[in-house]
Amino acid sequence: MNQQANTDARTVTPGVGPGVSPGVSPGVSPGVSPGVSDGAPPAGHARSLACWSCGAAVAADEPFCAVQPPGQLDHFERLGLRRGFALAPSELDRRYFALQRRLHPDRFATRSARERALSQQQATSLNEAYETLRDPLERAGYLLRLNGIVVNADGCNTLTDPVLLSEAMEMREALAEAEDAAAVEAIARRTAEDIRACIDELDRAFATGDLDAAGKLTTRLKYLSKLADEARLHRLKRAASDR
């Protein structure tokens, strides 16, 4: 036995920094590992499968015959949406709800163990697709990854864009020095406006296929979101200490 082996939990180090949804590679549905997705064919090759129950051919994006494994669809395909940044939240909700109505484990509560497991995997994949596409920042990062571009994982700690870097430092300082609730509120409001503007720009960049710009804007959006979170924490702390 290797005496060197240190089995203390502290030996565990995260291999992937926070911010990158681990294991997400384009076209592969992550997170559906329990038992079934292993050994599935690689992305792009599984467009028609045989139903596990009756053997009939089932299209990969048609989860019914009996409930099928979630298969290898990207998040847009899974929800039946056109791949792109522009997305109407109401349409996303509509499709997500409609699919969950058919696939959620609640629909299979009294069925066989296999059907229950498959429906759980289906619902899990749907939730992941929904969560990723619902949030503009996640959506942008995911679209870029689908195009083979990985956005700076650590957000604003390792900003390379000098303009963004100085802006970030300035805002952080302003937040740290904010003397009263109104000052924090003002920063939060300005950040919210910046986020909206940034999303609009992202929309244009993706629409014109300018992935370079989209990458930069995504980094900026990441930093702005973090700032908004910090402003929020600040406000909460203040509210807690005011009580």
Next chain:
Amino acid sequence: MLLQIHEPGETPLPHEADGSFAIGIDLGTTNSVAAIARDGKPEALRDEAGQALVPSVVSYLDGDLVEVGESARRHLADRPDTVVSSIKRLMGRGVADVKKLAGVLPFEVDAGDSNAGDGQVGESRGGMVRLKINGRRLTPVEISADVLREMKARAERALGREVGRAVITVPAYFDDPARVATKDAARLAGLEVLRLVNEPTAAALAYGLDKGAEGLYAVYDLGGGTFDISLLRLEKGVFQVLATGGDSALGGDDIDHAVAERFLAERAAQLKDARKPTASEVKLALQAARRTKEELTNMTAGEWTLDLGGKPTRHRLDVATLEGLMAPFVARTVHLVRNVLDDAGVTPAAIKGVVLVGGSTRIPMVRREVARLFGREPLADINPDEVVALGAALQAEALTSGSDTLLLDVTPLSLGIETMGGIVEKVIERNTPIPVAKAQEFTTYQDGQNGMVIHVVQGERETVDLCRSLARFELLGIPPMTAGAARVRVTFTVDADGLLTVSARESTTRVEQRVEVKPSYGLGEDEMADMLRASMENARDDMERRLLIEARVEARRVLLALDAAIKADQPLLAADELAAIRGQTGRIESLLSGGDRHAINDAVEDLDKVSRPFAQRRMDRAMQAALAGRRVDEVEVGPKN
């Protein structure tokens, strides 16, 4: 045409194929309620006296006798040492948590570590708490199972058929061990849990379907021992939980405790007695405190008596003072509501309605503060004690017979792994829709390292010591590699019940290892199997016990009915008849506290003989009235068509 006359509560259900139905159970800290839904209409299941609320109180009497509910609560007066209440607060808790609560709750915890003699050292440290009750050592799971067994039996009596499956509600803020414990308790009670549903979500389901609500709703659920706040979006039959928060150790119990503490301090001063009150005295003081709190919801001041050991003391309390005692607890709920709204990025003004759930929302101060926070009057038109069970019943029907509604719930607490220096790396963030599965990769930090301890925690804090430890397991057999070369993929899966499974796999080489761990803080599989076996072996005793309890219930029902009849028609009774009846009822009363069901049943039969002429005369008179045609419309004889 056939006329059928049914005793109330005995109406037979249309016979469905078995397994096609399930009941809903709200397993509460203070009270439990069972309900069933048919065609989208939920209904609480009531006993012969019309009661739906069953106190979640268990009394462990001598000779294996167990009583649950009102009859158990009555033993607070004569055998407080046998009575356990508020056991929900200990579900899934470790010994350390319970020590923290020890001052709050009148439990006598068995200090003897579970590791003492059973050789289970090392595995899951800090095993399940055991309580010492009248010479027994019982886990919270077993005590909850006794409550659930009673709910099952009552449902079977009310429905006239066997009940094998249920949807059981849990506080949204219940962590994984508490959920697992609840499911284990149901299993021990012989119930298959179709789904654990979060209490506020169940309440929203009952409200939404009843009122056709759409938009953003907040559910403020303050029960006996837990507080939940959930924010939901309701849209065309979809109930989407956006965010949830709470405190699984905050509720009406805390208010009772504050009042009881005040009373006991006053009492000590009045009697000049500095002795620490015993556990039984604390139980009685808590009971008095609860009554005080409840009575002060509709009066401004009053005086209550605390009678312990034959030395009564009197205690005045007015609403203003009570509200002063309650203020910190109410303020904490308001703070938690603000956090949840903030989490979801929603302002109070965007909320279309606020639903009140839980008995503690009857407190005027709570209603006032909630109204002030949201700027609108909260909704409370469905009985806050029953609404959760009604929602559970609706979900039970949806799961068994299909439905157009859909509940989309979230994880209440973040789940993560311990990394270098005791820092928590979150794998699944709180408020993530379930079911969910997420993986994270970790690596070794030493050359040749062949093992890794995976420590799974739950909570929002950044360091492990401030989070709840769920499980710790070791992944061995990592092939020798340089530091940082191994790839260990840890996958967290949370199912629709909110229960976590963790698996880990080393995948850089062809050597793969998978470990699956179901965190279960407390009962191991073996322990569970033993308990199930024991409950099977005890099935006959249980049946005997149940028959005894049924005999008592039936006897009480007869006594109540006879009492009412005598009040109504005393003139129909001769003096000697009345005396004979009184004698017999007295005999039954004295038999009720004993354990001989045959004696009880025989006495009830005798009472029936003695009172038969009286019943006959009442019947004759009713028939004459009917035949005289005067009041025929008032004589009910079943369905009219």
